[in-house]
Amino acid sequence: MDDDPVSLNNCRILIVDDKAENLELLTNFLEPEGYEVAFATSGKEAINIATIFLPHLILLDVMMPGIDGFETCRRLKSLGKVKEVPVIFVTGKSELSDIVEAFSVGAVDYVTKPIRQEELLARVSTHLQLQALINLRDELISTLRDKTLELEKLSKLKEQQLETSQHFSHIGELVGELTHELGTPLSVVRTAVSHLNEKQQELAQQLQKQTLAKHDLQTFIDNTAQSCEIVLSSMDNVMHLIDSFKNIVVGEFSGTISQCNLHDYLHNIQYVLTPKLKRTPHTVSINCPQTLHIVSDTGALSQVLINLINNALIHAFEEQTAGTIDIHVEHQDGNIALNIKDNGKGIECEKASKVFDKYYTTRVGTGGSGLGLYIVKKLVETRLNGSIALSSEPGEGTVFNIVLPQELRN
Known part of the structure; x- marks a missing residue:
């Protein structure tokens, strides 16, 4: 035994x-x-x-x-x-x-x-061992199944954490760009107000010394009007930038379905990306009917478009070349077709077939997570109920074709 x-x-x-x-x-x-x-x-x-x-x-x-x-x-x-x-x-x-x-x-x-004793004992032992091995196999299969489910849960949790990290990184970058961009108009406002304050103090001294002339008062009034115009113009720029940022970012966190004018929404996205675009030789153009509306998860839509534009800015163009990213939108039988096209260097066929794969990146060792376009595809298919495809030729640029329902239902 x-x-x-x-x-x-x-x-x-x-x-x-x-x-x-x-x-x-x-x-x-x-x-x-x-x-x-x-x-x-x-x-x-x-x-x-x-x-x-x-x-x-x-x-x-x-x-x-x-x-x-x-x-x-x-x-x-x-x-x-x-x-x-x-x-x-x-x-x-x-x-x-x-x-x-x-x-x-x-x-x-x-x-x-x-x-026959020996025969019986041999058969008994054989079948008991066989059954014990079968039971052990079943236990191992059950344990393996449990561990597999546990690993799948951990994998999904890790994926969610990476996607959340990617999202917050994307939001953090926008906040950084916003902060930097707000610096210029706020600096202009500070300068205008400081200048106005100096002139007010000079006017007060003249008034105290009883040397204030009509000409000095008129000059102060003119300076005040000019400063107010500068302040109001700068604050309009600030409010426009903040409103655009709020419309885009708040929508990304809310996950709600709402109606919006697609033309205006795309220009809000473009405006939010203006600080980044200023630091590149590249431009973004939008061709969208002014009255076209969409009912959708606008937060997911903005995340998709910003990711695609950022992806083009990072990957599409050779260094020291000025490129264009064109967003063309049209209505097609109850759907909205968005084409995001760049005139960059294009993608090789072998790489193009992998760009939506999880963790696929051409920037190994440079901080790329390989989740950007994977998240884009997931958002388009799961939150926007649409489809996305890519077409590209080396030297001819890249086009992302997105088709979305004009009215997304819960």
């Missing part, structure tokens, strides 16, 4: 036979080997005992009073608790038809009487 690949110590065996001498003989064979033995003298009794004793193996006679061994085996195989327990028939019936019947009702082996 020590050489068994699977330990069989304390295995429980149920012996079913209506002859006391057979029960005694089998018990004398099995107990010295360390098996725990239980008895039944009929098929009905065997079924009752099996559901309580829960044997690891059953030795079953065929000819018994009441239901025979074949019917007993058939019924045992229908019981959830013991249906997987291997059954070995031990019988004096040796006809081929009996052997076939035994296997047809679910037996794993067939031993004929007179019983």
